[in-house]
Amino acid sequence: MGGSLLRASLFITCIADNFFPKVGDSVVKILRKNGVDLDFPKDQTCCGQPAFNAGYWDEAKDLAKGLIRTFEKSEYVVSPSGSCVAMIKHDYPQLFAGDQLWESRVKELVSKTYEFSQFLVNVLKIEDLGARQQVKVVYHPSCHATRIMEIHEEPIKLLHNVKELELLELPNADQCCGFGGTFSVKMAAVSEEIVEEKVRNILESGADIVTGTDLGCLMNIGGRLEHQGHSVQAIHIAQLLAEGMEA
Amino acid sequence: MITYTDSNEEHFLEKLASKLGRPTPGKIPTRHISGPPDFWTKTQPSQDELLQQFIANAERLTVKCQLISNKNDIQSTIGGWISEIKAKSIICWDSPELKQASIPDICQNLGLNLTLWNHQADRREMIRQCANVDVGITWADYGVANTGSMAILSNPVQSRAVSLLPPVHIAILKRETILPHMGDIFTKLDYTDLPSSLTFITGPSRTSDIEMDLALGVHGPAKVFILILG
Amino acid sequence: MTTLMNENFKKRIKFALHNKSMREAIKKATTILKNNRLKAAEEMGDWDEWRQRGKDIRSHVIANLDYYLKQFADNVRAKGGKVYYAGQAEDVIQVVMEIVNQHQAKTVAKSKSMISEEVHLNKALYDRGIEAIETDLAEYIIQLAEEPPSHIIVPAIHKNRNEIADLFSKEAGKEISSDTPSLNAFARKTLREKFLTADIGLTGCNFAIAETGSIVLVSNEGNGRMVSTLPKVHIVLMGMERIVPNFSDLEAVLNLLPRSATGQKYTSYTSIISGPSHPGELDGPEEMHVIIVDNGRTNLLGEKDFQEALRCIRCGACFNVCPVYRQIGGHAYGSVYGGPIGAVITPLLNNDLKNWGELPYASSLCAACSEACPVMIPLHELLVKLRYRRFKAGYTSSMEHMAFKVFRHYFGNPRRYRFAMKSGYYLQRPLMRGNHLEGGPTPLSGWTNSRYFPAVAQKPFRQRWDEIQKGSEER
Numbered sequence: 001m002g003g004s005l006l007r008a009s010l011f012i013t014c015i016a017d018n019f020f021p022k023v024g025d026s027v028v029k030i031l032r033k034n035g036v037d038l039d040f041p042k043d044q045t046c047c048g049q050p051a052f053n054a055g056y057w058d059e060a061k062d063l064a065k066g067l068i069r070t071f072e073k074s075e076y077v078v079s080p081s082g083s084c085v086a087m088i089k090h091d092y093p094q095l096f097a098g099d100q101l102w103e104s105r106v107k108e109l110v111s112k113t114y115e116f117s118q119f120l121v122n123v124l125k126i127e128d129l130g131a132r133q134q135v136k137v138v139y140h141p142s143c144h145a146t147r148i149m150e151i152h153e154e155p156i157k158l159l160h161n162v163k164e165l166e167l168l169e170l171p172n173a174d175q176c177c178g179f180g181g182t183f184s185v186k187m188a189a190v191s192e193e194i195v196e197e198k199v200r201n202i203l204e205s206g207a208d209i210v211t212g213t214d215l216g217c218l219m220n221i222g223g224r225l226e227h228q229g230h231s232v233q234a235i236h237i238a239q240l241l242a243e244g245m246e247a
Numbered sequence: 248m249i250t251y252t253d254s255n256e257e258h259f260l261e262k263l264a265s266k267l268g269r270p271t272p273g274k275i276p277t278r279h280i281s282g283p284p285d286f287w288t289k290t291q292p293s294q295d296e297l298l299q300q301f302i303a304n305a306e307r308l309t310v311k312c313q314l315i316s317n318k319n320d321i322q323s324t325i326g327g328w329i330s331e332i333k334a335k336s337i338i339c340w341d342s343p344e345l346k347q348a349s350i351p352d353i354c355q356n357l358g359l360n361l362t363l364w365n366h367q368a369d370r371r372e373m374i375r376q377c378a379n380v381d382v383g384i385t386w387a388d389y390g391v392a393n394t395g396s397m398a399i400l401s402n403p404v405q406s407r408a409v410s411l412l413p414p415v416h417i418a419i420l421k422r423e424t425i426l427p428h429m430g431d432i433f434t435k436l437d438y439t440d441l442p443s444s445l446t447f448i449t450g451p452s453r454t455s456d457i458e459m460d461l462a463l464g465v466h467g468p469a470k471v472f473i474l475i476l477g
Numbered sequence: 478m479t480t481l482m483n484e485n486f487k488k489r490i491k492f493a494l495h496n497k498s499m500r501e502a503i504k505k506a507t508t509i510l511k512n513n514r515l516k517a518a519e520e521m522g523d524w525d526e527w528r529q530r531g532k533d534i535r536s537h538v539i540a541n542l543d544y545y546l547k548q549f550a551d552n553v554r555a556k557g558g559k560v561y562y563a564g565q566a567e568d569v570i571q572v573v574m575e576i577v578n579q580h581q582a583k584t585v586a587k588s589k590s591m592i593s594e595e596v597h598l599n600k601a602l603y604d605r606g607i608e609a610i611e612t613d614l615a616e617y618i619i620q621l622a623e624e625p626p627s628h629i630i631v632p633a634i635h636k637n638r639n640e641i642a643d644l645f646s647k648e649a650g651k652e653i654s655s656d657t658p659s660l661n662a663f664a665r666k667t668l669r670e671k672f673l674t675a676d677i678g679l680t681g682c683n684f685a686i687a688e689t690g691s692i693v694l695v696s697n698e699g700n701g702r703m704v705s706t707l708p709k710v711h712i713v714l715m716g717m718e719r720i721v722p723n724f725s726d727l728e729a730v731l732n733l734l735p736r737s738a739t740g741q742k743y744t745s746y747t748s749i750i751s752g753p754s755h756p757g758e759l760d761g762p763e764e765m766h767v768i769i770v771d772n773g774r775t776n777l778l779g780e781k782d783f784q785e786a787l788r789c790i791r792c793g794a795c796f797n798v799c800p801v802y803r804q805i806g807g808h809a810y811g812s813v814y815g816g817p818i819g820a821v822i823t824p825l826l827n828n829d830l831k832n833w834g835e836l837p838y839a840s841s842l843c844a845a846c847s848e849a850c851p852v853m854i855p856l857h858e859l860l861v862k863l864r865y866r867r868f869k870a871g872y873t874s875s876m877e878h879m880a881f882k883v884f885r886h887y888f889g890n891p892r893r894y895r896f897a898m899k900s901g902y903y904l905q906r907p908l909m910r911g912n913h914l915e916g917g918p919t920p921l922s923g924w925t926n927s928r929y930f931p932a933v934a935q936k937p938f939r940q941r942w943d944e945i946q947k948g949s950e951e952r
Binding site for chain 3: 272374447449
Binding site: 012014016017018019020021023024025028032040042043044045046048050051052053054055056057059062063066094143144147148172174175176178179180181182183184185186187188189190191192193194195196219220222223224226227 | 490491494508800801803804805838839840841842843844845847848858861863864865866867868873877878881882884885888889890891894898901913919920921923924926927928929930931932933934936937938939941942945949
């Protein structure tokens with residue numbers, strides 16, 4: 001990258017921060033190795049999606065405002081979650097529509113925020129991280145990542161370039177895993193049936209690892225896999241890639 | 248006495264206007280786009296391509312098509328189909344186009360028990376007869392290449408029931424009336440004098456209502472044959 | 478958050494989840510329909526451009542619905558048809574009964590109409606001694622089963638062949654075998670007689686053309702053609718939003734509807750009916766009555782967000798991709814319209830977020846519905862908006878609201894957030910098994926009953942960041 005370092009701020013998301021901090025380590029490792037001058041604004045918490053989706057928009061707005069303030073000075077904002085980024089890019093504008101004070105600030109944040117794999121492939125133009133991992137993997141295309149953020153090829157390109165990694169086909173891949181945030185507890189029984197179907201598809205693929213761009217889904221799928229005593233692991237794409245890179 | 252007639256139209260429409268927050272527009276509302284995307288009408292396939300497309304699409308739906316360039320081959324083609332389905336009786340439109348193609352004569356030559364649709368007969372009786380024969384034979388006014396559909400316009404001679412009630416439908420279609428899309432047929436219509444029924448028939452009557460298992464002929468014809476003149 | 482779902486809805490879902498044969502049937506059928514749709518869309522060039530057209534045409538109609546309805550009605554009358562406006566369900570029944578009485582009719586042969594389901598027409602006719610016969614095979618099956626449709630395109634999607642054979646055998650008074658040809662043959666024979674003898678034919682209306690006063694029926698079996706051809710009287714039940722301005726627009730929506738519904742280019746029959754039979758025509762109806770129905774649709778009109786749902790062309794594509802519908806089927810919704818579109822329009826049509834307000838939660842918000850919709854209704858967004866509206870109307874539980882207030886309190890402030898997560902780390906200990914949690918109170922137990930929940934990390938990322946920073950400085 002030479003002398004012109006690209007500056008970016010990491011929005012780690014509350015799930016990664018508290019439950020899967022290794023994913024954060026991985027993102028840092030990958031971006032720094034590729035010449036990104038990374039910072040981590042400490043005031044960040046949650047994008048507010050749980051409240052927004054449940055219909056508590058005032059609560060969601062408060063959290064959104066916090067996030068907007070936190071990243072006001074950032075050049076780029078990068079996050080290892082298609083869903084949280086979709087919340088920012090797609091739902092914040094709705095939430096603040098007609099709010100003169102906040103509309104432009106939202107617009108500014110929207111324009112500089114990227115999901116991790118999109119940032120790597122589309123902004124940094126990096127598709128090959130020089131990683132090596134002898135594993136059989138399926139990729140679960142998370143709903144918000146694919147349908148709202150239109151993340152399709154980016155993660156696949158990154159995975160394809162991992163030496164010795166075998167990317168298998170996931171039957172019925174485009175089907176939701178049943179997470180859906182509060183949906184998973186509000187309609188727990190239905191959510192369970194949906195994730196069970198996802199798990200069966202993963203098992204059918206013969207993979208050792210299911211990966212993806214979103215920890216909400218992976219937490220759901222992984223939680224079910226483990227609960228049912230299956231050895232397949234659910235690992236975020238950043239972690240999978242980082243583990244295959246030299247220290 | 249019917250009470251819910253035009254009298255409450257005004258009230259009904261006023262409610263819509265008030266919900267939409269404006270008075271009802273006095274003239275046709277302007278807009279910039281209508282109909283299918285622009286690219287849809289751009290390509291102009293040749294007559295040959297249209298014919299090939301039409302046949303391929305119809306046959307995918309189990310419709311049998313036969314192109315006839317010599318009028319003398321009509322009888323053998325229809326005769327082949329008739330013996331294939333072991334038909335004994337047939338109902339035929341009494342239309343000038345079918346007569347010109349000698350269809351009624353051919354039916355008789357083939358030894359079929361022929362009924363001509365007679366629009367001056369008793370309605371119930373005629374419909375009953377239509378339901379009791381093995382084959383209905385009609386003209387088709389247009390073909391749609393991209394879907395393998397045929398379009399039939401109703402009029403006193405061109406009965407709707409003949410293409411619907413018998414278990415087999417044979418249609419005669421002129422090659423040059425095969426047009427690329429449904430919309431091309433729409434442009435041939437006189438909107439001030441539309442037929443009471445314009446039906447596009449795309450393959451046989453079908454259903455997948457039982458375990459998604461495809462079955463043909465649940466109400467309408469199970470078999471469709473199209474003889475293309477040209 | 479203890480009162481998560483209304484008991485009835487919960488019960489219906491539980492009931493549905495236990496119905497293995499129904500769930501298997503639905504999974505099989507919706508998967509086929511979905512794949513067919515994708516294939517059919519592929520050959521149309523830029524499918525999204527088609528969808529955009531569908532959206533533009535339908536939005537334009539809805540925004541000018543009063544104008545186009547008037548134009549349509551004038552043209553129906555000019556062609557010798559009669560037009561009625563029905564504000565509510567009772568009005569529809571009254572008009573139908575007046576026509577029935579005028580003709581001293583005893584039987585009404587029907588092809589599929591969702592309006593008829595909305596107003597419970599069959600029951601109303603039955604109560605008044607009139608026989609209503611559903612002639613669509615699937616509708617016939619569920620009429621015999623005395624059940625409502627569970628899918629708007631494939632109404633008997635939940636029934637397997639054995640169940641159907643039982644119903645037919647009971648009706649026939651003898652054993653009907655469960656193979657498809659036998660079942661179809663029985664239906665053809667039984668219903669054929671009904672077509673030929675019915676006094677009145679009644680259909681829905683897939684589209685209505687304003688410019689010409691025509692109505693458009695699509696059907697695969699041909700029953701729609703039968704009931705609009707053989708009886709002397711044809712009644713059309715038409716949702717007031719079914720309009721397209723002209724024939725060119727019709728071509729656009731007709732390329733969207735069957736492809737989205739079943740993956741067919743066109744259904745076997747597409748009939749464009751313009752008034753009753755012309756003089757000299759022996760078949761076809763002598764009278765045509767078009768009943769334009771509101772029944773709650775005006776509740777969506779002029780509502781910036783929800784007016785979009787009136788674009789719907791009733792293709793059912795959203796049912797076929799919905800992971801929730803896939804598991805629970807149509808009956809669990811308890812409404813005439815199920816699936817994602819049903820979850821959106823039911824509370825609105827009924828103007829009742831109290832009793833129907835829980836349907837919008839029957840979604841993981843995966844957006845598969847919005848992606849499949851041929852007229853680009855942002856269904857998943859409308860579901861969220863309905864949740865918001867329900868909360869604003871005061872129908873969500875105070876416990877739930879409290880939970881989100883607490884959420885805001887802690888997650889809305891960085892210091893309180895750190896404190897909460899630290900507390901979480903200690904509080905979770907009784908539930909910790911290895912690196913995950915088991916059991917716990919509602920709503921956590923909803924999750925932990927079927928999945929492990931990850932434990933809060935001892936060292937959250939923000940703490941590790943400090944160490945990473947220190948490490949890189951030292952280096």
